[in-house]
Amino acid sequence: MYRGLDPKTSDALKVWRATIDSEALEVVNVTFPAKVRHLNALIASSHSPSSPFDPSVASSHAPSYTPSPAPSPSPYSPDSKKRKLENGAVDAGAGEVGVKYRDVLETHKHVAELLQQLKRECEELVEGCDKIKLYINLRVPCIEDGDNSGVAVQEEALAELHRAQESAYNLRDAAGKYFASRGKAASKIVKYPGLEDYKLALQELDDRQLYLARQHLHDLRSIFVILVDVIHKNIAKIKQPKGNNQGLMY
Numbered sequence: 286m287y288r289g290l291d292p293k294t295s296d297a298l299k300v301w302r303a304t305i306d307s308e309a310l311e312v313v314n315v316t317f318p319a320k321v322r323h324l325n326a327l328i329a330s331s332h333s334p335s336s337p338f339d340p341s342v343a344s345s346h347a348p349s350y351t352p353s354p355a356p357s358p359s360p361y362s363p364d365s366k367k368r369k370l371e372n373g374a375v376d377a378g379a380g381e382v383g384v385k386y387r388d389v390l391e392t393h394k395h396v397a398e399l400l401q402q403l404k405r406e407c408e409e410l411v412e413g414c415d416k417i418k419l420y421i422n423l424r425v426p427c428i429e430d431g432d433n434s435g436v437a438v439q440e441e442a443l444a445e446l447h448r449a450q451e452s453a454y455n456l457r458d459a460a461g462k463y464f465a466s467r468g469k470a471a472s473k474i475v476k477y478p479g480l481e482d483y484k485l486a487l488q489e490l491d492d493r494q495l496y497l498a499r500q501h502l503h504d505l506r507s508i509f510v511i512l513v514d515v516i517h518k519n520i521a522k523i524k525q526p527k528g529n530n531q532g533l534m535y
Contacts, residue, residue: 309420435526
């Protein structure tokens, strides 16, 4: 026979659930709308010289590269001549190999800072969606026949939140792909410092990433706007899915 939860555990769960409700409604009514205003301001000023997303600001912070003089051949390099020892053995330099490329080409720190800012926005989006998803899941009623229109609305809202999180994951992963591509391009410059095309290719890569960073602002704003709109239009059915015969989600 099912006896249910003991009173102490039941009271603790009620307190925890009240906390979940409060945090989720804070996200819906305060955090996400504030994000929309914040991103709107960043987009509106993205072409201003004072904005970190302006191309002129990024170009002024682009790292320069000056190749260092070629190092003198090491006596322990693979190409060094072998010498015979007194006992007739051959000394190949004790297996030591010199460093082939000593140059250091720094990352584009300005673009890296912008990517960190976008990563924080994505992480906050995912965390907010998690709170709302838990809030909705805790309001899914018992499975029974009839009057399930509100449950369908809850399912659609959960699907929209899931899509938002997937988009946030993809936007966040863009930073790693950029650094990997930039590392390959930078290695070509260090290896072939006399080829101007590799330097131009690296510059184009940085410019492209800055452009994508500005576009990601638009993408994030759209995600926040859609979530706020969908949830606010259907908040009544999300809170009380039963006893509502007005059809499916707006």
